[in-house]
Amino acid sequence: MREIDPSANSSDTSPEPLSEQIFGRMLDAIYQGRLSPGSVINEVALAQEFGVSRGPVREAVRRLQGIQLVTREPYVKARVISLSAKSALELFQMRMALEGVACNLATRRMSDEEIGMLSAELEQDRQNYLSAAGGKAALGRVFDFHERIVRASGNQRIVNALCGDLYHLLRIYRRHSGTVLERKHDAYAEHWQILRAIKARDAELAESLMRSHIERAAQHLSDHLIEPRVAVNRSA
Structure with a gap:
């Protein structure tokens, strides 16, 4: 993590307040595992x-607590949340339901141009990943296939549920479900299958593929968490 200039909160140099910068840096550290699950926040x-002074860091910790990425008990230091199989199962079951519907709606509502852009971005994301894995280039901006589908659904309640504060917690669990290389490759293939169904305007197939994709990710994650395995409800 690079050092932040305390003067950067001045409106003359940056529109982003210092506390917001610290919050963003800490989010990034949690996403990338530099602040690992269960670790103490010093x-x-x-x-x-x-x-910087301790104040902006303390404010960032409070915000992280508010979005359930940090826990703090009385007289105990704050910690990054510990990943649990039970919590993962509950979150992924919710995703199966909401993202499945979102994918159905997106298939019906997206224009051909929007689908073409999504296809190009998915391919660019794959190329970025392959280049970074080969040490040829750094990853570019973050592309989130799932977020794009949810937002394309046009259902603001689903968008608010999955792209609001809960998004950060979901992203951490999703990151851990894709840490094994084989799952990463499988996930890309499954994304392309979903996209092909969207291109074909087969809303029911797109929804089914999205639900199956999330279900496999949930099973993979529960298999790799420390807690005893929690079986995924196949009828969810």
Whole structure:
């Protein structure tokens, strides 16, 4: 994590407040595992690393607590959430239902141009990943296939449920479900299958493929968490 200039919260140099910068850096650290699940949040050390006072770090920790990425009990230091099989199962079951419907709606509502753009971005994301894995280039901006589908559904309640504060928690579990290389490759193939169904305007097939894709990710994640395996409800 690079040091942040405390003067960056000035409206003359950056529209983003310092506290927002710290929050973003800590989110990034949690996403990438530099602040690993269950690890203690050392506010003093983080303040020194960022080159700021402890106040913005403390505010960022409070915000992370509010979106369930950090836990804090009375008289106990704050910690990054520990991933649990039970929590993963509940979240992924919710995703199966909501993202399945979102995929159905997106298939009916997206224009041919929007589908073409999604296809191009998915291919670019694959190329970025292959280049980064081969040490040829750094990954570009984050592309989230699932977020794009949810937003394309046009259903604001589904968007709010999956792309609001809960999105950060979902993203951490999704990241861990794709850490094994074989699952990463499988996920890309499954994304393309979903996209082909969308291109064919087969809303029911697209929904079924999305649900199956999330179900496999949930099973994979529960198999790799420390807790005893929790079986995925196949009828969900």
